[in-house]
Amino acid sequence: MSIDRRGFTNAAIALGATVALAGPAATVRAATGGRARNVVLVHGLFADGSSWSEVIPILQAKGLTVTSVQNPLTTLPEAIASARRVLDRQDGPTVLAGHSFSGMIVTEAGMHPSVSALVYVAARAPDAGEDYGALAARFPTPPASAGIIYDGDEGRLSEEAFVRDFAGDLPAAKAKALHAVQQPFRRELLTGRVASAAWRSKPSYYAVSADDRTIDPDLQRFMAKRMGATTIELKASHVSLISQPDAIARLILDAAGQN
Structure with missing residues (x-):
């Protein structure tokens, strides 16, 4: 059987151009096979995996397989590794969502080949190698910072x-x-820097909390704009995933291609 190599090459170039023009979302869909079937959720500081308990049933009712990672809150590499282990278990395209500090984890672990989209909920969104503390220092210090209590090496919020x-x-x-x-x-944990920024190559979504007293709202807006994220803004505290779970679930469903 003969092969028209010139035709094959031209078709391949045309397909590549189509995907490139469609942007990161189309590239990821082409690589992972369409709508996401799974959602992996990561919690931040002052919380545990149950902080997503209001959002999880809404996503499950839509037929998605949902896993909430228990972030060890020890070092950034260990926290990223815990998320990657969960991502390794997913079957097919997966939305990776993080709240608060875990945006650091989403940014790095989001490079995993199963991840089709990223969702940030009032979350840190650093660039590769960026000192997040230096970035945050460009904005007003949020009131919650004064409430952190240290017992030796361990920190918690009063x-x-x-x-x-x-x-x-x-x-x-x-x-x-x-x-x-x-x-x-x-x-x-607070000294770590990400080596890669998945939001530079994958479709990203951001929920800004307008009444946030833990991460400055203008810092959230800056990070969301910088990554070109599909953004919603909620009149909510730092824990919009608990106070407004329907809105957060809708954003995740948008990222999964389920709406």
């Missing part, structure tokens, strides 16, 4: 700061219950 500055739009009783289950973080 109950007063948690209720007022971290979860300010939740009923006080619920905020106090969440404070009771927060996991301490190791100081070293």
Whole structure:
């Protein structure tokens, strides 16, 4: 059987041009096979995997397989490795979503070949090699920072700061219950830098919390704009995934191609 090599080459070039013109989303869909079937969620500081408990049932009702990573909060490489192990178990295209500090994890672990899109919820979104602390210093210091308490190498948020500055739009009783289950973080975790920025090559989505007292809202807007993210803005505290789970779930479903 003869092969028209010139025709084959021209067709390949045309296909490549079509994907390039369609942008990162089309490139990822071509590589991973279409709509995402899975969602992997990562929590940040002052929390654990249950912080996604309001969002998870909404996603599951849409037929998605959902896993909430238990971030060790020890070092950035260990935290990234914990997310990658979960991503290794996924069957098919996967949306990787992170809240707060775990945007660091999403940015690096999002390079995993299974990840089709990234979702940041009031989250850090550094560039490769960037000192996030130096970036954040360009914006007003958020009030919650003053409430961090260290016991030796471990940090946690005081109950007063948690209720007022971290979860300010939740009923006080619920905020106090969440404070009771927060996991301490190791100081070293805050010194890590990502080696890669997945948002530079994969479609990204960002939920800005306009009333955030933990990560400055203008810093969130800056990061979302820099990455060219599909962005929503919510009148919410830092924990919009708990206070406005429907809106966060819709954003994740958009990233999964399910809406």
